[in-house]
Amino acid sequence: MEFSPLGVVAVVLELLNPVLPLLGALFAAWVALMGLVIARRQRLRVAPAVRGAAVVGVIGAVVAALAIPLWSGASPLQLQSVIDFFAVVGGGIGLGVAIGVLSYPVIQLMVQNPA
């Protein structure tokens, strides 16, 4: 049974349907914060903030990878095959990237040059 790329998008949208308003609000907040980041760019120390967001993302990825099987009602011992591990690691990486990207503007606005 094949799934087209648009079909995959359709399924993902259905999956996120219950939380779409929350995701929309989150995205709007992120855009607003990024606007602030751009506006204050001259006062900001970018490199430490990017490193900080990366650390947050990595921690988020690890926690997500550990939590995904438990969230599905399974125990980590039930990850038996390569595909299971790839799925969990892939899910963790995806969530970690999202967490890192979302956290960046918040971290960035906290890392400023002294006035």
Next chain:
Amino acid sequence: MSNESTINTSRRRFLAGSAAVAGATAVGTGSLLTSGPARAVSTDARIVIAGAGAAGISIAARLSRQLDGATIIVIDSRETHLYQPGLTLVATGIWTPSRVEDANTRFMPAGVDWMKDDVVEINADNNQVMTAGGDTVSYDYLVVSTGLQINFDEIDGMSPDLIGHNGVGCVYANPDHAARTWQAAGRYIDEGGVGLFTRPPGPIKCAGAPLKVTMIIEDALQERGNRERAEMHYLPPGEGLFSQPDIDTFLKDYFPSQRDIAIDYNHPLSAIDPDRREATFATPEGPHTMEYDFIHVVPPMSAPDMIRHGELGWQNGSFEGWMEVDQYSMQHRRYPNVFGAGDVVGTPIGKTAASVKAQAPVVADNLVATIAGQEMPMAWDGYTSCPLITARGEAMLVEFDYSLAMKPSFAFIDPMQKHWAPWFLKDQMLHAAYNAMLRGRI
């Protein structure tokens, strides 16, 4: 140019870019949800779809986009839409009943007339259906997607009221039955005893469900530390456990050797005495009565009586009583303006949501081609799928077609191995795929 004007320019560009991305996403998403085919077929045809289950709504969604000017009438009195693939998870305590219930209004396509009534008779010679409310509805084309009926009365002593009491369970076919089954199964898991897990002769919907219920309850007994106190029997009506040969061979060894579940072949359930907790099976050697502490009853199933005893059913042969369709085109073999889909059709395999997903575009495209006077372009190859849950947290993703050969969608998932990934698919993803199917998007 000063730094401040550079910043202002950068900020304007960023904001403009963000707005463009957001706008494109919204338009793209909206078009994904509302777009139609490049060129719909213009017609004033009147199409009746009997049944608003998985097949009926999926086909209605596709037809509403593929046809311009048609009158499409969906006839079904049910306001609630049931996600039936989730009932096994409700019956084994993994899901709550609310997760399988939704509203048909959420999925009924725009531009489709919804008649809240039920078709009780079909006069195919005169292109008419009659409803429970007494109406006669004419059609140019008919799609029969009524589902099947569960015949509790074909087991002496059995009725749906027994479910949840005296150790009786039955996952079919609504959340109330499934929830009550979990109540009865929960007591069995706590106390142990003899558990009987049955399967009737003939086609049933989700043929894997009786097996899944058996394995999930066995797993629950293990988790509870009560497995030693439980004796489990799986009782098929004949010599087979599953239609796909590799899985059949696997289960015949796996059940007794890995799960300590005895297989009592040739044991179709014929009667039940809930007060005495006795079940009688019509074996080739004569009636065999077994005592039980828990019994999972799977009643015989058939097409609705109007099909089973009417003109649209197979009149003889292996699929007698089920809707007589060409197993590839889904067109009725004697009434070319009638199509069938879902559990009601008499085909060698099917009766799963995965089959409906494969059938819906076939029925829609072939019906549109018939309206347009063209050759039917699509054929269903019998694709069906069963995420065979072997325990909480693991499953085997079994997919096959008319050839009975495995047809995995994901080459990296071995269908003969238990994985966590198919469990995750079943538990978290397939409901979303089902909803996308209802909207005609996959």
